[in-house]
Amino acid sequence: MILANNIHKTYGKNSALNGIALHIKKGECYGLLGPNGAGKTTAIGILSTLIPMDKGSAEINGYDVKSSPTDCKKSIGVVPQEIALYEELSGYENLRFWGSLYGLQPNLLAQRIDAILHQVGLTGRKHEKIKTYSGGMKRRVNIAAALLHKPQVLFMDEPTVGIDPQSRNLIFEIVEELREEGMTLVYTTHYMEEAERLCDRIGIIDDGKIIAEGSVKELKTLTKDGEGANITFVYLSDKKYQLLQTKTTRRIGNSVHFYTPKIQEELVEIILKCTRIGLEIRQVDIIKSNLESIFLGLTGKKLRDT
């Protein structure tokens, strides 16, 4: 469905993509996870024919991105990061305009618009101008506009940025429905919980390279460095920290992070050691391995670093 090999892209002296390779199967929801400037939007821009690549090749639904851009465009939908809608037009008028660009007959287009407005929960407000919609409602129309021509592949570039929890949940439900319908999805996000909930496979992108790829379960086996316990003491002197300090501890103020993948087995022993040296414990937090810690372990950066 999506095949990309050795894609390179540079802007002046800055390298945006350094040999990205992707193989996304039909019906798969693939998450592209990375901090700002990692290359997510450039990758989507290239795969969706908008940005020319410097080197490499890519195929979408069997069409070469470079030599058959129009066929590619017909078979894909893109939900951009920006809310690209005309504020002075109603939701219905916006959808009619965007849908008409794909050559849909007026009757069919009208049917699709009604169905999709129902799906995104905006039937009751379809004739109101977009400028009267909330941010979440606009995001839903933004998604609807990309679905009118029933694309085989949908690229979603951070579709839940800056919206209310209700709209976010509705967007999750839409994505889950699309997955069930067998649509291939490429989903970029900053939010771990979204990637964990929605994506079959995740590619972690940093400095223009995919540095790890797999299901959440597979990725969790890649690094256990993030797992452990964080213990906060009432007061921790330097002298007492020296008694606790090992290669797998890290001190932040009155807290110490004990890195260990076997925390459940070792926690009692750690607490006993702390009480033996006279430390008064205020709080204990168990830290499980998640995408955030995996990302931190792989790149040494926080996901939302800018």
Next chain:
Amino acid sequence: MIKLVRKDFLLLFNNRRDLLVTFLLPVALASLFALIFGRMGPRGEVNQAGIVQAIIGTAIMMSLFSVAEVGASFLGEKEEGMLKKLLWAPIPKSHILYAKILYANSIVMLQLVIVFLFGNIVFGLELFKNIPAIGMMIMAVSYAGSGFGIFLAAIGKSRKQINAYATLVILTMSGIGGSMVPVNMMPDFMQEVSQFSVNYWGMQGFYDIFLRDTSFFAPHFLKIVLVLFLMGTVLNGIAFILLKRNLR
């Protein structure tokens, strides 16, 4: 392409402010100036030349403001991500640009027709005495005007920037081009400079029709039409090349 033009008209007709600025303001200003210039005849007699000057001068100047707004809105669409979304649609890049040029042309044509019709009804502007020539001039001015608007979009970096310098450029062009004061009242060197403006050629063409009773096939009139079409082709052409290169 028609769908894109239709969308622009829909946006215009859905925005009351834009609609008033595009069609009502030119009529109001043309009327005001016609009332002032129309009374400048000897001993308070009606000065028909003054009325013609006021109506065509205002109509051409206001049409340039409208096409500048078309150019600015193009950059606005780029800034807001609409242009990117258009590029994702399976339509040729060039159609997006042709549609903007066509829309800018249509707006100027409509604006000129509305102001002239109003001038005809209220101030007795002899609109129907040479319909082919008037039609040709409206098309020529629209084409040159659309070139000006699209050229602004091509050289501008942002909507804000265009809005800032378009007013200055248009008022300067209108001042030296004869939209405000007839060119023959200006010093010689100004008359030379004025020939670089759309306003000058537009004014001269309409003077030929309304004041000089020039026929459609008169060499002077045809030269004016040719210059306006050339101006439009050069401006639209340069803008098209620049915009197509940067369209992504």
